[in-house]
Amino acid sequence: MNQRLSTRRVDRRPCIHEWCVTEHGATVHPDDEDHRSVGVALTVRARRGEDRGGGEETTLEIGALRRSDDPETWIVIETGIGVSLALTRDGARDLQHRLAEAITPGGPLSRDGIDG
Numbered sequence: 127m128n129q130r131l132s133t134r135r136v137d138r139r140p141c142i143h144e145w146c147v148t149e150h151g152a153t154v155h156p157d158d159e160d161h162r163s164v165g166v167a168l169t170v171r172a173r174r175g176e177d178r179g180g181g182e183e184t185t186l187e188i189g190a191l192r193r194s195d196d197p198e199t200w201i202v203i204e205t206g207i208g209v210s211l212a213l214t215r216d217g218a219r220d221l222q223h224r225l226a227e228a229i230t231p232g233g234p235l236s237r238d239g240i241d242g
């Protein structure tokens with residue numbers, strides 16, 4: 127068997143987080159060793175809270191992040207409009223639940239009033 131033709135082997139440490147896609151041990155910068163999930167993209171119309179107008183179409187990317195010095199995993203929402211938010215899993219679940227209650231048909235934020 128010709129050893130020169132064998133695939134180059136990189137020693138990658140297996141990650142303890144099933145959702146992590148970081149190639150541990152194959153990165154250069156220490157920050158690249160953070161545990162990151164695949165991002166889930168969602169295109170929406172959005173604007174920064176302090177802005178006015180109709181906003182712009184942008185892509186939200188939602189994923190998990192756990193930096194090497196974090197004691198817990200964060201759910202991160204990154205946007206294409208210059209803001210991002212990191213929530214604990216419990217906080218993300220609370221936000222999901224509250225949004226669902228508020229904007230579901232019949233919810234207090236589901237419409238603007240009689241006409242909307």
Ligand SMILES: [Zn+2]
Pocket residue numbers: 141142143146147148150160161162
């Ligand atoms: Zn990892």
